[in-house]
Amino acid sequence: MPKIALAAGVLNQIPLDWKGNQARIIDLIQHAQQQQANILCLPELCLTGYGCEDQFLSAYTSEKAWESLVQLLPHTQRILVWVGLPVFFEGKLYNVAACLAHGKLIALIPKQHLANDGVHYETRWFSPWPAGKITHISTNLGDIPMGDYRIHAHGITMGIEICQDAWEGENRPAHALAKRGVSVICSPTASHFAFSKSKTRQGLSIEGSKIIQGAYVFVNLLGNESGRTIFDGDAYIVHKGQIIAESSRFSFQDGQLIIASLDLKERNDAGKDVIIANIPSFDSVREFPAFEAAAWEKSSYLKEEEFARAVSLALWDYLRKSKSFGWVISLSGGADSSAISALCFLAVRLASQELSWTGIQEKLDYLPWMKEVQSEKELVSRILTTAYQGTVNSSDNTRASAKALAECIGTTHYDWNIDVLVKEYRGIIEQAIGRSLSWEQDDITLQNVQARLRSPSVWMLANINNALLLATSNRSEASVGYATMDGDTSGSISPIAGIDKTFIRQWLIWMEKVGLDGTLTLSGLSHVNSLEPSAELRPLTSKQIDEEDLMPYPILNSIERWAFYDKLSPEICLKNLIQEYGTHFSEEQLTIFCSRFFRLWTRNQWKRERYAPGFHVDDYSLDPKSWLRFPILSAGLEKDIKP
Known part of the structure; x- marks a missing residue:
């Protein structure tokens, strides 16, 4: 019975980052070899990045990916590696898992089922590969097998399910592979984060291992890859329905490796669809330490934990990948801007906890002032800027709320009044139309001008700091347009646009009283949690409440x-x-x-x-x-x- 070391390598990639993506892949391959792994599965389309969008339609993208693939071969002398890339064949583009072993390209196995709902739009770029079809493709490496193949090496037979393939129920390739005979299925994936979705992926991995009565290796992308989509970075090695190893989700590392050594049933498969991979023997496989999920995965507040960790990682990745110098937030003292400010703080705190201060400096070495910063506290004050922009309609409560949170998390905080601007614009229009504006006749006009006049000043702060301005609208407001265009919608990214107001308020209370891992809380949120949500754009005497407006x-x-x-x-x-x-x-x-x-x-x-x-x-x-x-x-x- 062969004993092999199976590895799954999570990667935080960037679309079209040829050198960077390749370097991170090589790092994981080398790490896996140092750990004496025999087989390494890497995520779907990790050579190009999953989120290349219509750039997939350019032949240049697949050509560059192929160049990177060829350059990986010398790094696979003592290991079998699965790596993802797009490949043109007979006028169509396919999403492919390439098998590399002993310095050679063994086979190209395309995806059979394409994700085409929600954030996925794969049928715009790729074609599905017919089940059972096998052929060859002519390349600069010679004729390479391409199709629904199995790979056999030293008594182990492997098959592939690429992401959506595993979601197809009775049509998933695992069923056909079980009948044909495999010891292992590798599942390279780019499956976006959504609340509790990792449990579904975990279940599909467990089911896949049961179907073949063998091992299932699942690996996902990590982090904010292309702007909107966040990847969990989850990976699982499953044997006969039991999870043997799994990754820690939402890591701030560039990559993460999990390994497990398993005794698998020896096979002697043959046939037209079986390719022999001549790779070094699997003898003397060592045991590996346990790779277990983080403790917070078992929390009764899993949704709150996932939200905090996913959005914090997304903000961190967006910052460093865009080479921005920080974040700027118009901190009104209300729920939305307070949540975003807290999430920015958590991004720095979680990165610091995982990467150490040296790691933080390496990640942010593009910042011209980074060497001057000596602590996490200093970094927060340099990287996060908030501003309270009051009017005559703003309450003392929201001003105090903004100040309390800013002091709690350590932002560089400003407080100014924009009444003079509102008065100036109001006077211009009143003179132009020949009458005075009134709340009875011009309610929306007088509300919107305040929100819009907050935008230029905070944009100036963002420009001065070379920073990202974060918009503060949530999904509930977006659904009914309860936001001022070019006002509170101003920004380059909107971190909470995908979540409803009810959950934001619930999360803020949790963050104040319970916190991440039950320990990391923010007492500065107590003020905002005591307030009723209000736009504060009408006179205070009107006691404007959002839920009464809507x-x-x-x-x-x-x-x-x-x-x-x-x-x-x-x-x-x-x-x-x-x-x-x-x-x-x-x-x-x-x-x-x-x-x-x-x-x-x-x-x-x-x-x-x-x-x-x-x-x-x-x-x-x-x-x-x-x-x-x-x-x-x-x-x-x-x-x-x-x-």
């Missing part, structure tokens, strides 16, 4: 999900609303809420088209460029409500 956020979130995730009609949404909330609100109130939602939804699609890119964190999104398309002009949906 509707209770839980109701808003329910309608949004029913309509655009479950794809229910407005009429059914109202029926559901009455059934779920009828004991707390009258049917007339619920009808008003439902009608208001669909009216505002339809009216504000143009805003969603212009929002800054947001991180994908939930199982759906309102982003029209990556998830949900809706006409900018339409006859609307509120007309279809029939109470």
